[in-house]
Structure formats: C-alpha cells, structure tokens
Amino acid sequence: MADICPEFLYTGGCITPACSLKHDGRFCAVCGVICTPPAKYSAHVKQKKHQAKLLTTTTASSTWLKCSICNVLVAHQGINWIQHITGASHCAIAAKHGLHQFILPLDAYLPNHYHCFICNRSIHVQYWWLHLASQMHLTLQVAATQRSMLEQAERDRQGITVSHEEKGVDFGLVSRSGSRRGVQAEVTAVSTDPSANVSIVRAEAFATGGSSGTCPFSATIVGGPCPMASGQAVCVRIMFRHSQRGQFSGRLELTLQDTSRRTFFIIRQLHAVVGTVSDHELLKADAPYARHRPTRWRDRTHVVEGTRPPALKAVKWVKKLENSEFPPGLQELLKNGSTRKVIGAIRGTFLPQTLTYTTHERYYRLLLWLEEHRLRKDLRMYDRADVQFTKEGGLYTLQVPGLAEKRPSVVIGDTIHAQNTNGNGHTHKGFVHDVRLQEIRVSFHSSFKVTGRYNVRFEHNRTPIKRQHQALLARSTSSRRLLFPGPQHAPLDRIVQSHEASLTLFNNQIANNANQLQAVKSILRLKEGAAPFIVFGPPGTGKTVTVVEAIRQILRREPNARILACAPSNSAADLLAQRLLSLTPTELLRCNAIFRSRMSLPDELVAYSTSKGNHFSIPPVSSLVTFKVIVSTCGHASFSYNVGMPHGHFTHIFVDEAGQGTEPEVLTAAIKTMATPSTRVILSGDPKQLGPVVRSSLARELGLGKSYLERLMDLPLYVKLVKNFRSHPAILNYPNERFYNGELEVCGSASTINAFLGSSQLPKRTFPIIFHAIAGENERESTSPSYFNIDEATEVVDYVKELLRDRSHPVRAHDIGVITPYFAQSRKIRKLLQKEKIDGVKVASVEEFQGQERRVIIISTVRTSRDLLSYDAKFSLGFVSNPRRFNVAVTRAQALLIVIGDAYVLSIDPMWRGFMNYVYLGGGWRGDDPSWDPKVPVRTEGDYAAEMQEAAAAEMDALMARLAEGEDLEGEANVDQAFQGEE
Known part of the structure; x- marks a missing residue:
C-alpha cells in the first residue's frame, strides 16, 4: 500500500x-x-x-x-x-x-x-x-486497507450464508445480574449452493480492542464440526459472561474448508454492553454529534448595531481601554502555513529574541494576540447556518446546541452577527444579554426581522484581553522589582525563623507548623520596594490557610492596611473570602465580575457582594476605599484602576493559586497598575499543580503557559511548605514521589485520613485507593465538542450510593467530590444523582477543585478507544494526559480516592501507567487485569503509544495472515510493508 x-x-x-x-x-x-x-x-x-x-x-x-x-x-x-x-x-x-x-x-x-x-x-x-x-499517513493508509479486508471477511462466500451479516452479533444492553449468569445468542450457517462441499471445522471467539484477561465471549458449534449439505443449517452458540459494567467487543471467526482442504473464514463482530437500561435511556445523546463546518459569510456589508446589555452600563469606568488591535502582518501570517513554519516566522519577525525588562511588554502582548486569535477560531464552532430567531419581549432567542460549556463558549457581553441567507441586506450586530444551557437571548436593532432566516457568527468580548494589554502597557515605578527583581530587591534582610517573635494566632493549627509560622512572620516583615514574596506549597500543605492568617495578622498590626486578595478562578477567590468571614460586610468585599452568574456565588458571600438589578455591580470609589479587604479574581481586579481608585491604595496585594494564571492575567490583578514602592506583593501557589489555561498552541509553545509565579521561582528567598495535612499516606505517596521528590510529610488527622480503612468498599482493606478499570464509550451530543461516557457515569453514581449506604464508615454527600475533565460528563453525572435524589455531591472539573479537598474524591477520566485500526489512542487522551491536572485531581482526597477509567488507553501515558502500577501492586485494582506487566519499571520519557501500536499491529497481522490463507482473499491483502505506528 x-x-x-x-x-x-x-x-x-x-x-x-x-x-x-x-x-x-x-x-x-x-x-x-x-x-x-x-x-x-x-x-x-x-x-x-x-x-x-x-x-x-x-x-x-x-x-x-x-x-x-x-x-x-x-x-x-x-x-x-x-x-x-x-x-x-x-x-x-x-x-x-x-x-x-x-x-x-x-x-x-x-x-x-x-x-x-x-x-x-x-x-x-x-x-x-x-x-x-509521512509515517502517519502511510499507517492510516494501511489501516484503511485492513478495514477492507475485514469487511471482505464479513461477507458470505462459497455458497455459505451466515446470519447477523449486517450488524454482527449484538447482545445489546445486558443487566449486571444477567451478565454474571451469562447470556446466549445463536449464529446459523447455511449452505445455499448444492454444488458446494464445505465443512465447518472450528468456531472461535476473540476479544478485541486491547482487552486483557479471559475473553468474555465463547463460541461452540452445536453438534461439533461437520460437513454442510445443501440447505443444512449449522448452529453456533455464542455465550457472553462478565462481572463488570462496560462495553465489550469481540470477533467470531468461523473456519471452513472445502474438499481440497483449502481454508477460508467468515467473521462476525460481537458486541455487548453491561449496564442499566434506565440509566442509558436517561443519559443517551439527544442528537448525534455533528462536526461543525464554517458558515458562508459576506464581508464588507453595512453593520446595524443593537442595544448593549444594561450590565455594560452599570459601572462608570474612568480609564479608557486601548483597542490593542493586531499588528500589521500578524493576522495574515496566522492564516497560512504549518505550526512549525508560523512559530519560526513569529520568532524571526515579531517576537523579541529574549525576555528582558525592556522587551517584557512587547513579548507578552504578542502572546496575547496569539491567544486571542485562537479564541476567535474556537468561537467559530458555534456559528450557525440557516437559523431562525424567536422573539421574547425586546430580545431575540436562538437555539445553540452545546452552549455554556465554559470557554470557548458564548458569554454575556459577546456579540452575534446575523446575515440574511438570501444574500441581501445588512449585517445585524447583536449583543448577548443572557446565556442558558442550549440558547442565548440577544438584542438587535428594531429593523431586525424575526421572520427571516440567518447565518450567524459569534465574536468574543475583547474587554478582558484589552485589560491585560492595559496592564502590560501601564507605566509603574515598581516595574523592575515586580518583573525582573535583582538581589537589591530581596524581600527580607535575613531569613526569619519560625521561633522568632511569638504571635497570637487566629488559627491555632498553625502553631505546630514551623513552615507556616515562618511564612506568616516573613510576610509581616517584608520590606518596602521588595520583590514579590513567594509561598510555595504542594497540595494539602496549607497555602491558603497561611495566606488567610497573614492577612488577619496584617489587619491586627496595621489598622490602616488595605488589602487586595486575588485568585485566578471564582472558586478559589470564593474560598479566600469564605475563610475571611470573621470580617464584617463593611470590612470585606467580594467583588464579582458584572457577568458572573448569581447562582454560582456561595450563599454566605451574598451579603459581602454588591448587586444592581439582576447582575453584580461595583460600589462607588468612595465606598471601595473604606473596605479593609477586597477579594476578586485576577482578571476582574483591574476594576480598581479602571474606576479610579487612588494609585497605591492597597498596602498589600495577595495572589493565591498564582501558578494557575498567565503572567498578563496575574499582572492585571492591580499588580502592575496599582502597586507603588510601598506595596507588598505576595504570591502563593505550586508550579506543579494547575498551570494557566492557554488555548493557543502557538502561545503555549512561546511561553504563555509559564506562569508569573513559575518565572519568579528562582528567587533565593521563599518559604516552601512541606507538611501535608490533607491525605492518607497511600493517596499522597505517588504524587509525592512523582512531583516533590518525596519531601512531603503526612500530618493529617488520623480520624480523617484513616476514615475508610477496613471498609468493605476497598479491594484491599488497608489501601484507600481504587482504580476501577472499565471500557466504556466516548460519546458527544449534537454540536457539543464535550465528551461523555455513560458507563463511567453510572459507575461513579453507583460508588456514591454504596458509600452513602455504608453505615460502618459513614460519609455525607457534601464530603464527596467528583472530578471529570469534560463538562458533558459533569452534566450526565449530575442528572443521575438527581434521579437518585442525592444532593450535595460536588461534580466539577479539576480547575474548580484547585485549593479544595473532600474526604472522598471520585475521578472519571471519560476517554476510551477500542478501535485498533484507528491507531489514535495516543490522541484520544485529550487533556486527561496533563501532569498538573493529574497532580491536582489525585491530591484532593483526604481518605479515599477512586479513579474510574479505561486502563488500556490511560496506560499510553507514563504518568498514568505508573499510577496504575502503584494501585495494582498496592491491591486497589478492580476490573480486568492490566494488559501490560505492572511489575516492569515505567519509562518516564515519551509515551507507550508506539509499543501499543506494535501490539495492535501484531494482533491485526495475525488476523490478516489467517484471512490471507483463503484463495479469494490472498490477492486482496496487498500489504507491502509491516504495519507500523507513528511515535
């Protein structure tokens, strides 16, 4: 081939x-x-x-x-x-x-x-x-030929007709009890040619798709091998038996011989799903996934603008945002050429050769433009062709499947452009006023005709990006010590020891933690004009506890202190505010972005927030300056500069989870625009945990994925927290060795971290980790790019139900967290929990769990691939294969960690393979055994895709060799080289 x-x-x-x-x-x-x-x-x-x-x-x-x-x-x-x-x-x-x-x-x-x-x-x-x-193309080309050979083998031949030709033998959805007992199906082979003299000599069933262990299918010729006279039917009985939920695939091979003892094969595919009918019916896709294609668009038409959302007018901004449009030539460069070529051209033409104090602004502004270019392209997936709006009051509603699944999505403040499909008229520019799960409500000019059919295109709200440009462009007397500090900017004259200067602590748990005490006392001693002080803490070591204690100590010592406390995400900022609730609503403000959903704000923070109508607002400057602490996300914290708060108003700026934001995003948190030489800046985080979310591979390759915290980590003075107060040793061991060189010390309360030891839920009573190997199915819905896996979702909820029923090791629903990387999977799991009337379990992405903990964490990895001929398992992992996300996910658990996933696919990644080896050897494995040897040391470099492709190729080669034994198939093989996969 x-x-x-x-x-x-x-x-x-x-x-x-x-x-x-x-x-x-x-x-x-x-x-x-x-x-x-x-x-x-x-x-x-x-x-x-x-x-x-x-x-x-x-x-x-x-x-x-x-x-x-x-x-x-x-x-x-x-x-x-x-x-x-x-x-x-x-x-x-x-x-x-x-x-x-x-x-x-x-x-x-x-x-x-x-x-x-x-x-x-x-x-x-x-x-x-x-x-x-290329090797990739040649590999897929050979695979396409092999698919044809399999197809030929599935056809009836030489006067023999075998049942189930169209769809193979599908056992359908089998109940758990039925699959344990075993279910049967029959395949009949009939000789329809009087002149044929053929015997059926063997019937064998094989597991496919990388399955390990015993094949769940078996085949038996009823009555044994025999000649097939004309019109005679021979029955082959297929048995399926398995104890676990999931998707199971196999292949039935019927071996036949003619009088000259020439062998040929007829194949039928086998498939079974073990699960609950009601769950599959509840969670099935409403419509099959359809890949989005661009809509036809007419450029250079007159644009008629609609009415802006009231929220956009709710705040009086006094600073003008620059447009920060793309530099000439960059947009054109990004339209053409391979990634490698574009990166080379960018480095040679647009990007400064080195990142220095003088090139910092130009360097990061370019990366922001690259990220914005990707964001624009991602939003194209929501463009629609030939659609119709409905009118509700003064707004127009449009159905948009897959909407509201986080960015890239459409959010309030974005714009929608509509062109009549008949090719006539203007382009109508509308503003998004409301976003729901599958629809948006927008405003258009009064000339917009609701009866027309339109092609629509979405454009993102550039304000957040423009604010980051604003921060980069801001001139500051503190720029050098904040961006490129030298020895003269050391935060302290000397290292502060934990036993110095006793403190009356607000949180007595810190008293016995030397590292936390040292960090708090160091923050209280920071010099003016110092570099940002960094508190580096791995999972569960109390970074946020340390930050909160430091804030409260500052307020006690300095009555006139004014503190801005930020975090990259709303959930992390909410956590900061919740731990400061000893302050009154006149002292603490939780400042929310105007377009944040009211439903997402924790109830206890409502009194600490400001609203206007149906959306959040910002108090006037005269009120803002009176708060002792203002808590905000990094992206929204630019409000202080843009509403005109006094320069240098904040004595301290804290950024928690600072490793999770890009450098421009963290600098937007008033660091660049509001800091004076007297402003102390404190960053806390862990570069081994979640990094910035960067959608552009170009921007990521060129440095936007490296956080401000990580870039400054080479400073000589910072405090490293190593005492872990969260997790059981078994849960902590693997990430501790993998990411922290074994430095973390287990210091959690025995009553908490040992809560599930001895539980009947555990495969091994002394090992509180479960890896549940399951082969499900990736599915997507309508035009939503997000994946879900029904088999894993039902397994997750089964574990939740079993845990809540276990009276010997009681746990509340609020103590259980479910982490999954896909929004669609989150929705499916929530739907099942609602069906079971279980309330309080948090189901969210790993980003929403950063900085949090639960007694029980259940992880659903979702992705699976059983098609050996696709050879795409390496890529099907998506962002499941991300060390930082893995680290955060597995270190949220205090007492019990349950991971549900396709072991075959996950084993491609060395990090996951090492983790699964650890669990298997520790006795926490459930499901079919691994398809590899868990005792063999893991290669940490590269991945195992090539090895698995070779194994898949060997399986396919063996099948192709058998098929080629028949005279009618030998010439059809036409495979000129060994089947090899791409590294």
Missing part, C-alpha cells in the same frame, strides 16, 4: 505520465476503507453498512471540498468527490477549458489546502507530497 498512486486513490485517475505507482485502489471516505482492486468498490458501496453510514454522514455535517474547475462545493461524505469529477458536467467544463478532469480536492474554507481523505486533514499544497510520505 505504500506505493499506491495518491492521484488515482483520491480522484479515480492519474495524470502523471509513466507513473510507476500502483493504480489498484479506491478509497471510500464514508467508511474509511481502501478497496483493492477498484472493482471491489462497486460491491462495497452496495452494502447495507455503507448505505447506513452514507445516510448518517449525509444528514450530519460534511467536509466541504471545492472543485476549482466547476467552482462549486462538494460534500465528500454525501456526494463522493470521485462521483463529481467523473460526472458528465464536470468533464464537459474541464474539456471546454482544456483542463484534465482529475484534480485533487481543495478544502473549501482553507485556501491552497488539499484534503486528505484518509487522514481527514487539510494539508497546504506546499506540504502535500511530504504529507503523503
């Missing part, structure tokens, strides 16, 4: 004179198979499986290709590209202009890009031939 002609494969013909490549393949983009020889393609497209896939891909979104000869768009998943370019109309137009009919497919929305059907990627014409020679 390595030497098949790509022109012939993609266009059905070749225009290269004396082409030495093979011309014996046709690719079906609907099914992802290469049919060799091409005559097999005609038989393939007549199959029911192909017709069914064609129907679903036609109704779903398609990849639009452009024919440069006819100047039309072709949906290659619905109307095959080759059908178009071999059609009479296309051929006539090509002949008229003296052009060859066979042309490569152009991507309709990416100029100068060919579309590779096999890889489903668009490749710039400059790199097209390099792409065709």
Whole structure:
C-alpha cells in the first residue's frame, strides 16, 4: 500500500505520465476503507453498512471540498468527490477549458489546502507530497486497507450464508445480574449452493480492542464440526459472561474448508454492553454529534448595531481601554502555513529574541494576540447556518446546541452577527444579554426581522484581553522589582525563623507548623520596594490557610492596611473570602465580575457582594476605599484602576493559586497598575499543580503557559511548605514521589485520613485507593465538542450510593467530590444523582477543585478507544494526559480516592501507567487485569503509544495472515510493508 498512486486513490485517475505507482485502489471516505482492486468498490458501496453510514454522514455535517474547475462545493461524505469529477458536467467544463478532469480536492474554507481523505486533514499544497510520505499517513493508509479486508471477511462466500451479516452479533444492553449468569445468542450457517462441499471445522471467539484477561465471549458449534449439505443449517452458540459494567467487543471467526482442504473464514463482530437500561435511556445523546463546518459569510456589508446589555452600563469606568488591535502582518501570517513554519516566522519577525525588562511588554502582548486569535477560531464552532430567531419581549432567542460549556463558549457581553441567507441586506450586530444551557437571548436593532432566516457568527468580548494589554502597557515605578527583581530587591534582610517573635494566632493549627509560622512572620516583615514574596506549597500543605492568617495578622498590626486578595478562578477567590468571614460586610468585599452568574456565588458571600438589578455591580470609589479587604479574581481586579481608585491604595496585594494564571492575567490583578514602592506583593501557589489555561498552541509553545509565579521561582528567598495535612499516606505517596521528590510529610488527622480503612468498599482493606478499570464509550451530543461516557457515569453514581449506604464508615454527600475533565460528563453525572435524589455531591472539573479537598474524591477520566485500526489512542487522551491536572485531581482526597477509567488507553501515558502500577501492586485494582506487566519499571520519557501500536499491529497481522490463507482473499491483502505506528 505504500506505493499506491495518491492521484488515482483520491480522484479515480492519474495524470502523471509513466507513473510507476500502483493504480489498484479506491478509497471510500464514508467508511474509511481502501478497496483493492477498484472493482471491489462497486460491491462495497452496495452494502447495507455503507448505505447506513452514507445516510448518517449525509444528514450530519460534511467536509466541504471545492472543485476549482466547476467552482462549486462538494460534500465528500454525501456526494463522493470521485462521483463529481467523473460526472458528465464536470468533464464537459474541464474539456471546454482544456483542463484534465482529475484534480485533487481543495478544502473549501482553507485556501491552497488539499484534503486528505484518509487522514481527514487539510494539508497546504506546499506540504502535500511530504504529507503523503509521512509515517502517519502511510499507517492510516494501511489501516484503511485492513478495514477492507475485514469487511471482505464479513461477507458470505462459497455458497455459505451466515446470519447477523449486517450488524454482527449484538447482545445489546445486558443487566449486571444477567451478565454474571451469562447470556446466549445463536449464529446459523447455511449452505445455499448444492454444488458446494464445505465443512465447518472450528468456531472461535476473540476479544478485541486491547482487552486483557479471559475473553468474555465463547463460541461452540452445536453438534461439533461437520460437513454442510445443501440447505443444512449449522448452529453456533455464542455465550457472553462478565462481572463488570462496560462495553465489550469481540470477533467470531468461523473456519471452513472445502474438499481440497483449502481454508477460508467468515467473521462476525460481537458486541455487548453491561449496564442499566434506565440509566442509558436517561443519559443517551439527544442528537448525534455533528462536526461543525464554517458558515458562508459576506464581508464588507453595512453593520446595524443593537442595544448593549444594561450590565455594560452599570459601572462608570474612568480609564479608557486601548483597542490593542493586531499588528500589521500578524493576522495574515496566522492564516497560512504549518505550526512549525508560523512559530519560526513569529520568532524571526515579531517576537523579541529574549525576555528582558525592556522587551517584557512587547513579548507578552504578542502572546496575547496569539491567544486571542485562537479564541476567535474556537468561537467559530458555534456559528450557525440557516437559523431562525424567536422573539421574547425586546430580545431575540436562538437555539445553540452545546452552549455554556465554559470557554470557548458564548458569554454575556459577546456579540452575534446575523446575515440574511438570501444574500441581501445588512449585517445585524447583536449583543448577548443572557446565556442558558442550549440558547442565548440577544438584542438587535428594531429593523431586525424575526421572520427571516440567518447565518450567524459569534465574536468574543475583547474587554478582558484589552485589560491585560492595559496592564502590560501601564507605566509603574515598581516595574523592575515586580518583573525582573535583582538581589537589591530581596524581600527580607535575613531569613526569619519560625521561633522568632511569638504571635497570637487566629488559627491555632498553625502553631505546630514551623513552615507556616515562618511564612506568616516573613510576610509581616517584608520590606518596602521588595520583590514579590513567594509561598510555595504542594497540595494539602496549607497555602491558603497561611495566606488567610497573614492577612488577619496584617489587619491586627496595621489598622490602616488595605488589602487586595486575588485568585485566578471564582472558586478559589470564593474560598479566600469564605475563610475571611470573621470580617464584617463593611470590612470585606467580594467583588464579582458584572457577568458572573448569581447562582454560582456561595450563599454566605451574598451579603459581602454588591448587586444592581439582576447582575453584580461595583460600589462607588468612595465606598471601595473604606473596605479593609477586597477579594476578586485576577482578571476582574483591574476594576480598581479602571474606576479610579487612588494609585497605591492597597498596602498589600495577595495572589493565591498564582501558578494557575498567565503572567498578563496575574499582572492585571492591580499588580502592575496599582502597586507603588510601598506595596507588598505576595504570591502563593505550586508550579506543579494547575498551570494557566492557554488555548493557543502557538502561545503555549512561546511561553504563555509559564506562569508569573513559575518565572519568579528562582528567587533565593521563599518559604516552601512541606507538611501535608490533607491525605492518607497511600493517596499522597505517588504524587509525592512523582512531583516533590518525596519531601512531603503526612500530618493529617488520623480520624480523617484513616476514615475508610477496613471498609468493605476497598479491594484491599488497608489501601484507600481504587482504580476501577472499565471500557466504556466516548460519546458527544449534537454540536457539543464535550465528551461523555455513560458507563463511567453510572459507575461513579453507583460508588456514591454504596458509600452513602455504608453505615460502618459513614460519609455525607457534601464530603464527596467528583472530578471529570469534560463538562458533558459533569452534566450526565449530575442528572443521575438527581434521579437518585442525592444532593450535595460536588461534580466539577479539576480547575474548580484547585485549593479544595473532600474526604472522598471520585475521578472519571471519560476517554476510551477500542478501535485498533484507528491507531489514535495516543490522541484520544485529550487533556486527561496533563501532569498538573493529574497532580491536582489525585491530591484532593483526604481518605479515599477512586479513579474510574479505561486502563488500556490511560496506560499510553507514563504518568498514568505508573499510577496504575502503584494501585495494582498496592491491591486497589478492580476490573480486568492490566494488559501490560505492572511489575516492569515505567519509562518516564515519551509515551507507550508506539509499543501499543506494535501490539495492535501484531494482533491485526495475525488476523490478516489467517484471512490471507483463503484463495479469494490472498490477492486482496496487498500489504507491502509491516504495519507500523507513528511515535
């Protein structure tokens, strides 16, 4: 397959004179198979499986290709590209202009890009031939041929007809009790050719998809091997038995022989799902996932603007924000070329060679533009074609599937542009007033016609980005000591010891913690004009406790102190405010962004916040200056500068979880705009935990993913907290060794961290960690890009129910936290909990759990992949494979940690493989055994994708070799090289 002609494969013909490549393949983009020889393609497209896939891909979104000869768009998943370019109309137009009919497919929305059907990627014409020679493309090309061979093996042949040809043997949804007992199905083989003289000699069942252990399927020929006379039916009994929930796939291979003892095979796929019918019915996708395609758009039309949301007018801003538009040439550069080429061009043209005091502003502003470019592209996924609005009062409502799943999403303050689909009229610019789960409400000009049908495009609100530019541009007398401090900016004259200068503590738990005492006393002794003071603390070591104690000590010692306390996320800022509730509402303000959801604010903080109508507001400056402590997110903290608070008003600026924000974001927290030489800046965090959320791979590669805290960590004076007061030793051991060189000391209360020892929930009563191996299914809903996994969701809720029922180790729902990386999975789990009338379990992403803890943490990793022929398991991990997220997730638990996931897929990542080895050897494993040897030391560099691909290739090669034994299949294999995966 390595030497098949790509022109012939993609266009059905070749225009290269004396082409030495093979011309014996046709690719079906609907099914992802290469049919060799091409005559097999005609038989393939007549199959029911192909017709069914064609129907679903036609109704779903398609990849639009452009024919440069006819100047039309072709949906290659619905109307095959080759059908178009071999059609009479296309051929006539090509002949008229003296052009060859066979042309490569152009991507309709990416100029100068060919579309590779096999890889489903668009490749710039400059790199097209390099792409065709790449290992990834060749690997997928071979896999497409092997799919065809499997398809051939699933067909009836030589006068033998086998039942279940269309869908294979599907046991459907089997109850847990039924799967333990075992359920049966029957496959019948019938000889329909009187002249055939064939015997069925063997029936075998194999597990597929990387399964380990005993195959859950078994096959038996009823009555044993026997000749098949004409019209005679032979029954093959299939048994499925397994004790665990999940998705199970297998393959039935029927071995048959003719009179000359030549062997051939007929294959049927096997599938079973173990679970609860009501749960699957409740959680199933409302509509199948359809990949979003760009809408057609007319540029340079007159724009009619609607009415801005009242919240935008609720605050009187006195500082003007610069537009900070993209520099000339950068936007154009980002439209074309590979990532590597663009990064090279950016480094050579736009980015300063080094990051210094004089280049800091230019360096980070460029990274912000790159991030904004990515944000704009991400928001394109919500663009809609041919939609209609409904009117509710003075606003217009639009259904937007998959909405409100965090950024990239549409939020209040964003704008929507609508163009009539008939190609006439203006562009209407509306403002988003309200965002719900699947819809938005917007305002348009009174000339907007609700009866029309529109193409819509979303644009993000640039204000947050512009505020970060503002912080970078601000001129400050403290810039050097805040950004690039030297020895002269040392925060202290000398290291303060924990036993010096006794304190009357507000939190007596600190009294026996030398590191926390040292940190608090150091903060109280900070010099004017000092560099930011850093409190570095791994999970559970009490960073926030230390910060809160320091704030309260400052207020006691300095009655005129004014403190701004920030954190990158609302949840972390809320936690800070909640721990300062000993202050009165006249002393403490929880300052919320105008567009924050009122429902997301904890009840106890309502009295400490300011509202106006249905949205949050900011008090006037005359009131703001009276608060002793103001708590805000980093992004919103620029309010102090923009409403005109006095420069240098804050004596202290604290940023908790500082490693979670980008440098421009943290500097927006009034550090750059409000700090004077007398302002003390204190950062607390851990660069090994969650880092900044950066959507642009370009910006991340060039440095935006490195936090302000991490960049300053080489300062000689900072306090490192090492006593962990949160977790049981078994829970802490792996992250302690993996991230902190074993420095953390277990100091948690025995009554808390040992709460589940001896529990019947544990596979090993002395080891409070469970890894539950389960093979579920990735699903997505409508146009939502977020994944969910029904099998894992039901397993999570089963664990919650069992824990709440266990009277010997009682736990409240509020003491259980569920962490999952996908918003869709969070919604499914909440829906199940609601069905079970369980209230109080927090279900959220790892970002929302940073700085928090629960007695029990359950993690659902979601991602799974059982298709060996796709060879994409390495990429299916998504951001599950992120060391910082892993570290935060597994260190939230105090007494019990439960991880539910697909061990086969997770084992690609060395960090996850090491963790699973630790749990397995510790006795905490539940489910099928690992498919690898847990006793073999883990290679920490790289990943195991290549190794797993080799194992998958060996399995496929063995199958292909068996299939090739038959005379009718030998020529169809046409595999010229060993099947190898990409590193």
